[in-house]
Amino acid sequence: MADYVIAPPSVAALPVRGGGLFPVRRIFCVGRNYAEHAREMGSDPDREPPFYFTKPADAVVTGGADMPYPASTKDLHHEMELIVAIGVGGVDIAEADALNHVWGYCSGLDMTRRDLQNEAKKTGRPWDMGKGFDHSAPMGELVPAGNFDPSKGKIELLVNGKVRQTSDLSKLIWSVPEVIANLSRLVRLAPGDLIMTGTPEGVAAVQKGDLLEGSIEGLPGVRVRIV
Numbered sequence: 001m002a003d004y005v006i007a008p009p010s011v012a013a014l015p016v017r018g019g020g021l022f023p024v025r026r027i028f029c030v031g032r033n034y035a036e037h038a039r040e041m042g043s044d045p046d047r048e049p050p051f052y053f054t055k056p057a058d059a060v061v062t063g064g065a066d067m068p069y070p071a072s073t074k075d076l077h078h079e080m081e082l083i084v085a086i087g088v089g090g091v092d093i094a095e096a097d098a099l100n101h102v103w104g105y106c107s108g109l110d111m112t113r114r115d116l117q118n119e120a121k122k123t124g125r126p127w128d129m130g131k132g133f134d135h136s137a138p139m140g141e142l143v144p145a146g147n148f149d150p151s152k153g154k155i156e157l158l159v160n161g162k163v164r165q166t167s168d169l170s171k172l173i174w175s176v177p178e179v180i181a182n183l184s185r186l187v188r189l190a191p192g193d194l195i196m197t198g199t200p201e202g203v204a205a206v207q208k209g210d211l212l213e214g215s216i217e218g219l220p221g222v223r224v225r226i227v
């Protein structure tokens, strides 16, 4: 037994469809990876290299559990995203080899305190408190990579039954293999890492009581109520 001076934290994990748990090590998120979303955020969607921010592993909300409306914001936004789960780590991964590092995929939400993020952008401060807060990453069941093709497929988010975001994975500016290759030149990817690949246009505020239902063609959905 290690000589911990306090009890070690429990391991955050995603449920796998059909049984089992995928332990979450780190959560990397790609910013502005759909052109229409980059435009709605006031940016020019050229192919500037991808950039990243992170969330803590224990920000995941699973099993359809409620998400408490977070403190210190009046502008909580949804961002519906495809999430990649890394099963085999590596550094300097080649694009052609990248999908061999993927264990599976799931649907998820990059919940964002937009007012705090906008303030951070304005003042040149880190995004952490706008992005990496408690319960900020609701996710659906993970499925093994199998025959899922992350290069195309409808991605959609309903709020209270109405379509808020709809797009297609083919519109990712940086594809899943490109993101894995690029990120593996910045950090050594490890088993358990998740990559949130960015959101399409249509991001907007949610309120207490709202029901968010996200779907990606070929994957289990993500469902969460804000309470």
Ligand code: MN
Pocket (backbone or CB within 6 Å): 029, 030, 031, 079, 081, 110, 196, 198, 199
């Ligand atoms: Mn996002």
